[in-house]
Amino acid sequence: MTSTDLTTLNSARDRLTSDGSVLRLSETEAEQKSGYQAPTEEGLGERMIMNMGPQHPSTHGVLRLVLEMDGETITRSKPVIGYLHTGMEKTGEELTYLQGATNVTRMDYAAPLFNELVFSLAVEELLGIEVPDRGQWIRMLMSELNRMSSHLLFMATNGMDLGAVGMMLYGWREREEVLRFFEAVTGLRMNHNYIRPGGVAADLPGGWEEELSAILDIIPDRLAEFDLLMTGQPIWRDRLQGVGVITAEEALSLGATGPILRSTGYAWDLRRDQPYLKYDQVEFDVIAGSFGDCFDRYSIRLAEIRESMRIVRQIIEKMPEGDYRVQDKKVTPPPRARIDESMEALIHHFKIFTEGFKVPEGEVYVAVESPRGELGCYIVSDGSSKPFRMHIRGPSFVNLQTLPHLMKDSFLADTVAIISSVDPIMGEIDR
Amino acid sequence: MTSTLQSHVIAGMLANDPLLSGEVGLTTLLVVLIKVVVAFVGLLLSVILMVWFERKVIADMQNRFGPNRAGPFGLFQTIADGMKLIFKEDLMPERADPFVFKLAPFLSLVPAFLTFAIVPIAGSFNDGLDGVVTILGQQTFMQVADPQIGILLFLAMSSLAVYGIMLAGWASGSKYPLLGSVRATAQMVSYEAALGLALASVLLIAGSLSTNAIVNGQAGFRWNVWMTGLVPFVIFTIAATAELNRPPFDLVEAEQELVGGFHTEYSSFRFAMFFLAEFLNTVTMSAIIVTLFFGGPSGPTFGLTNWVGVYILPLFWFFSKLLVFLCMFVLFRATLPRFRYDQVMDLGWKLLIPASLGWFLLLVAVRVGSDQGWNLAATGLAAIAGLLAGAFLLILSIRASAAKRAAVSLPGEGT
Numbered sequence: 103m104t105s106t107d108l109t110t111l112n113s114a115r116d117r118l119t120s121d122g123s124v125l126r127l128s129e130t131e132a133e134q135k136s137g138y139q140a141p142t143e144e145g146l147g148e149r150m151i152m153n154m155g156p157q158h159p160s161t162h163g164v165l166r167l168v169l170e171m172d173g174e175t176i177t178r179s180k181p182v183i184g185y186l187h188t189g190m191e192k193t194g195e196e197l198t199y200l201q202g203a204t205n206v207t208r209m210d211y212a213a214p215l216f217n218e219l220v221f222s223l224a225v226e227e228l229l230g231i232e233v234p235d236r237g238q239w240i241r242m243l244m245s246e247l248n249r250m251s252s253h254l255l256f257m258a259t260n261g262m263d264l265g266a267v268g269m270m271l272y273g274w275r276e277r278e279e280v281l282r283f284f285e286a287v288t289g290l291r292m293n294h295n296y297i298r299p300g301g302v303a304a305d306l307p308g309g310w311e312e313e314l315s316a317i318l319d320i321i322p323d324r325l326a327e328f329d330l331l332m333t334g335q336p337i338w339r340d341r342l343q344g345v346g347v348i349t350a351e352e353a354l355s356l357g358a359t360g361p362i363l364r365s366t367g368y369a370w371d372l373r374r375d376q377p378y379l380k381y382d383q384v385e386f387d388v389i390a391g392s393f394g395d396c397f398d399r400y401s402i403r404l405a406e407i408r409e410s411m412r413i414v415r416q417i418i419e420k421m422p423e424g425d426y427r428v429q430d431k432k433v434t435p436p437p438r439a440r441i442d443e444s445m446e447a448l449i450h451h452f453k454i455f456t457e458g459f460k461v462p463e464g465e466v467y468v469a470v471e472s473p474r475g476e477l478g479c480y481i482v483s484d485g486s487s488k489p490f491r492m493h494i495r496g497p498s499f500v501n502l503q504t505l506p507h508l509m510k511d512s513f514l515a516d517t518v519a520i521i522s523s524v525d526p527i528m529g530e531i532d533r
Numbered sequence: 534m535t536s537t538l539q540s541h542v543i544a545g546m547l548a549n550d551p552l553l554s555g556e557v558g559l560t561t562l563l564v565v566l567i568k569v570v571v572a573f574v575g576l577l578l579s580v581i582l583m584v585w586f587e588r589k590v591i592a593d594m595q596n597r598f599g600p601n602r603a604g605p606f607g608l609f610q611t612i613a614d615g616m617k618l619i620f621k622e623d624l625m626p627e628r629a630d631p632f633v634f635k636l637a638p639f640l641s642l643v644p645a646f647l648t649f650a651i652v653p654i655a656g657s658f659n660d661g662l663d664g665v666v667t668i669l670g671q672q673t674f675m676q677v678a679d680p681q682i683g684i685l686l687f688l689a690m691s692s693l694a695v696y697g698i699m700l701a702g703w704a705s706g707s708k709y710p711l712l713g714s715v716r717a718t719a720q721m722v723s724y725e726a727a728l729g730l731a732l733a734s735v736l737l738i739a740g741s742l743s744t745n746a747i748v749n750g751q752a753g754f755r756w757n758v759w760m761t762g763l764v765p766f767v768i769f770t771i772a773a774t775a776e777l778n779r780p781p782f783d784l785v786e787a788e789q790e791l792v793g794g795f796h797t798e799y800s801s802f803r804f805a806m807f808f809l810a811e812f813l814n815t816v817t818m819s820a821i822i823v824t825l826f827f828g829g830p831s832g833p834t835f836g837l838t839n840w841v842g843v844y845i846l847p848l849f850w851f852f853s854k855l856l857v858f859l860c861m862f863v864l865f866r867a868t869l870p871r872f873r874y875d876q877v878m879d880l881g882w883k884l885l886i887p888a889s890l891g892w893f894l895l896l897v898a899v900r901v902g903s904d905q906g907w908n909l910a911a912t913g914l915a916a917i918a919g920l921l922a923g924a925f926l927l928i929l930s931i932r933a934s935a936a937k938r939a940a941v942s943l944p945g946e947g948t
Contacts, residue, residue, distance in 0.1 A: 152708050160789040174712065174874055263789045265780060265871025271595035331868065337781055338870050514712065515873045518789050 148172055156185045160263045160518045163528035167505070167517070176517060179509045181502055186532040194492035198458025199225050202489070204295045206479075209494060210530040211292060212255050215248040216472040217494075218297035223378065224468040224479040225299040228461045231433065235380075236424040237301040242379045243417045244287070244296065245470075246410045250321070251280040252473035253403045253410075256525050257328060260400060263522040264341050266332065276324050279317045286313060300434045301427025311418050318411055325407060333401065342397035346508040346520040349394060356507070357500045360475025361406070362524065365391035365398035372471035384416045396523040403525075406473075432459050458487035474498050474525060496530040550745075551665060552673035564671050572677045576649050580812045584611040587812075587863045594867045615805055623801035628706030637704060638799070638806035641697025644690035645813035650677035651686050651744045652820040655847040657838065658752035658831035664745050666843050674745050675830070675847075683742030687821055688729055691776055694814065695721045698778075698785065701807070702795035713794030716874055717778065717785040723881040724775040730889035731769035734761045734896050735825050744824055751828035758826040764892045766826045768885050770861075773818045775877065778811070779862055781869035782877055789871075819858035820851075827854050887927055891920045 155166035164185035170178040194205050206221045207214040219241055226233065233241075254277040261269020281291045286307055288294040296303045332338045348358070350366035363370055369390040373381040389405040391398030427434050435454050436447040453459075463485040469478040475497030484490040501524050508520045552561060585600060585608055592599025600607030625634055655675040656664035665672050680686060695718060702714020738760050739747040751757055758766045775782040786794030793799075796807045823829055832850030834842040872880070895916045902912030 150708065159792060174716075261870070265783070265789065266869065268591075268595050268867050271597065275596055332870070335870065337872055337876075340876055341870060341873055513873060513875065515784070515790050515871075 149177065154517070156182075161521060162259065162526055165502075165521070165526060165528055165531075167521075169509075169514075169517070171514065174514050176509050176512055176514065179506050179517070181505050183499075183502070183528070183531050186528045188533065190533045191492055191494060195489055198487045199299055199461055199489070200454060200458050202492070203298050204293075206494065207293045207295055208529065209496065209533055210472065210474070210477070210498065210527045212527050213248050213252040213473050214293050215244050215297055216470060216477050218295065219245055220468055220470045220472075220477050220479040220494075221492075222297050222299045223470065224466050224481045225461065227466045227468055228464055228481060228483050229299070229433065229459075230462070231300065231428050231430060233301050233428060234425045235422045236305075237426045237428075238379045239417055239421050240302050240306060240426055241297055242381065242384075243306075243414060243421070244284075244302075245379075246413045246417070247280050247283065249473045250407050250410045250414075251277045251284075253407045254280070256403050256473075256522075257332075259525075260519075260522045261332060263518045264338065266338070269328075269331065272324070272327070272331075276321055279320060283310075283313055283317060286310070298427075300430065301425075305426045314414065314418060318415060321407070321411065325404065328404065333404070339397060341515075341519060342400060342523075343395055344393070345396045345512065345516045346399075346523060347393065347395045348504060348508055352507065353394070353504065356503045358475065358504050360471070360473070360497050360501065361399045361402045362501055362504060363475065364389060364402055366394035367392050372469055372476060376469070378468075378470060383420070384413050386413050396519050399523040399525075403473075460485060460487050461489075469495070472497055474527065474530075475501060494530075494533060496533065498524075498526040498528075498530045499533075502526050502531055550674050550676075550679045552671055560669050560671055564668050564673055565677075567668065568673070568675075568677050572649055572654075573646065575654075576646065576813065576816065579816050580809065581611045582608075583812050583816055583859060586859065587866070590860070590863045591867045618805040619802050621801040623803065624798075626706050626798050629798065630704040630706065633700050633704035635803070637697050637701035638803045638810075639697070640700065641694055641810040642806045642813070644693040644697070645810045645817060648687050648690045648817045649813075649820065651679065651683060652676055652817070652824055653679075653745055653748050653829050654820075654851050655830050655844050657834050657843045657847060658749055658828075659834050659842075660836065660838060662838065662843070663749050664830075675844075676744065679743055679745045681742065683744050684732065684736070684747065684821075684825070685742055688725070688732070691721075691728070691814075692725060694810070695725075697807075697810070698795050701799065705795075705798040707798050709791045709793070710795050710797045713785050713791045713797070716791075717795060720778075720782065720784060720874075720877055720881075721776055723878060724772045724885075727768055727772040727881055727885040727889055728776060730886060730893055731765040731772060732825070734765040734889070734893050737761075737893070737896055737900065744829075748824060748829035748831055752831045754828070756826060756828045761826075761896065762892070765889060766822075768889045768892075769825070770822060772881075772885060773822060774862070774865060775881065777814050777818055777862075779815065780866040781872050783871060784874055784877060815862055816855070816859070819855050819862065822858050823851065823854040829854075883927075883931055887924070891923065895920060 150171045152169045152171055153166070154169055155161035156164040161167065166182040166185065168180045168182060169176050188208075190205055190209055194202055197205055202221055202225070203218045206217040209217050254273050256273075258270045258273025258277070261267075261273060284294065285291050287310065288296040288303065290296075294303075348362065348366060350363070350368040353363045353366050353368065359370065367390050369388045371388040372378070373386070374388050386409045389402045389409065391402055431446075431450045432454075435451050436444070440447040441451055461483045463483055465480070465482040467478055467480045469476050471477070476495065477497055478495030480491075480493040480495070481489045482491040505520065505524060508524070509517050512520065552564060588610070589599045589607070600610035603609040603613040625631065653664060653674060653676040656662070656666050658664050664674050666675055667673075682689075698717040698721070699714045702710040702712075702717065705711070735747065735757050736742060738757055739750045741747060741750070747757075751760075778785045784790075784794075786796065791797070796804055799807060828850075830847035830851040832846065834846050836842070837846070895913075898912055898916035899909065902909055
């Protein structure tokens, strides 16, 4: 933040307000500020109100957009959300800290491990415990792999939204390689509940290095194919370059993070700027764009897959031996064998899985860099075994605010490219 | 005597086909009937195979199996899909215009069938046979009709097909189809111009509108693709892809933007008719490209004048050439992302139309030069210099108008 001049930030804020893009304003207020004449029912003129979604092939689930259009040009737009609201934050208050990970993992279903990670980090900070090194490295390994799978999914959907239907299958195929590894480690392909307060659920299975190396050998070649099919393709560049442009100041004042912020040239990555886990011990580059358009956001994600692979390679080399979870009887359940021989172990086991462990009073905010930006978890504890309040800062939700600004004066075909480049996950937006 | 003369005149107006130049008897009618049925069934079969082929090839390219349940290798999948569609409920939106809504699929389907009538699919063009075959003692061409307007029928039919799509979108009384039909109208009308101008180059070389004559002129590998200097072929192929609304020009039914485009509101057999028309058009357009640029069914017949030389070999050549273009359309679909609406218009008006017009003028200059006995090299160079000057002026004017547009701020663009 310090590097940005406050005045430019303020002027960006004013500009966005006059655009009518800031959703915090009520509609009338936004209209007054921008001097915009809202068309009346009888006076629509050449304009047309079009409803896009919640059932539309390219609104990434159940996003709904209300578009005001002049021919094919969009004059105003407004995202409408809430079609996938499941009350996860409230549910989180009803579940113990141990059960919490099963709940949060369902939010950003394309990057479940990040949800578990940020929740666990927050709980651990409240507890004041430190996860052993191996546990931290495993968490880092899994989240980088998850970043790859999430970005590969983006490659698939982005390609499909722009009409390169083959990409959908190719992106999915590569993601499958990563998911297969997840299944081997966690037992599940999605919603793993693998990263838990206190460490991870299980150690890495034997032969994981070989399995990972095989994936790391396959994917670079496939990414080269992506380059051939999309990056260098003239139609592809025409469709994305100069579409959905946003400046760094605008992105910051809207709170956008992740590839959207980085595409503007503002290299902000929590892994580097507020290191968590062991990110200060691996080498990687933060990829930043220069134009803030859809093409930059696409290339950033493609490059981030390569960076993640670089990190994974380093993790394979540096993975330490040791325990993968805290040996604190109050937090981690005892090993199965101990239950048969020790009365205390049995009691601990019973207590953990019925009542859960108590967390000291306090509040905490922890943030990690998810594939979509800053994923934050805010927990208030009242000293019981359930959070008093749990709030998640979903990057998709905040990034979605940029949509009206990005889509202003663009074509209908561009909206699809823009929605895709924002890469919203509705599960995380509605929670 | 007068009646014979009259029938000659009428037949001449109707067609160049020797079948219709004499008295019209029962056998003549029978031959016409046979040709119509064969063309209809053949086209329908090839479309069924084309759908299967496209799905199978794309599935292979995308690491999938593709249709493999109905029949051997899933060959009957299209038939199964068609049967399913017939039994589906036929829905019509409340705000639709019922008559136009029902008419539109026919407007789309019928021209697609009719165009194929002028495509010669067999007959030997070597040994002075000129594509004439003998069926039931009647001499005829292996095409349903060879009218004097010839290839113009194709342009007329593809213009008619625009109405099918435009009216379908308009009559649906719904917003997405409306946008689709507006896109379709603009796109198809502008690409028709490029299509016609590229066609003009071929007609200049062939000197006739008759498809039989066009193919006959290309016998012995004097194919128009190089006789016209490749450029018209490239332009024609691009324009044809746009005219067919196939990827990368499938903005009309861009499912990621417009859900289904003009046919969003159509279901049941009416949808099947649009679907069928699209693939019919693909096959017919490939056949037209083969006819215009690659000598249609002409090819080496090894001196054979029996049924092998007249039917089998020409059919083989025709379908091999056809398959190349069908493959091309499938590969386009499997690999290319979609253009945006304004980019398609730019490509059409700023590149394809000027280029095809310029190339046509160049061909004309060379033609006139050789007729008048001028120095051919000098004529060619002068023509190219003239065209380059024209292109330069065009680029300047495009730049100037773009700058002028940029200077005028768009409505609603801030204060």
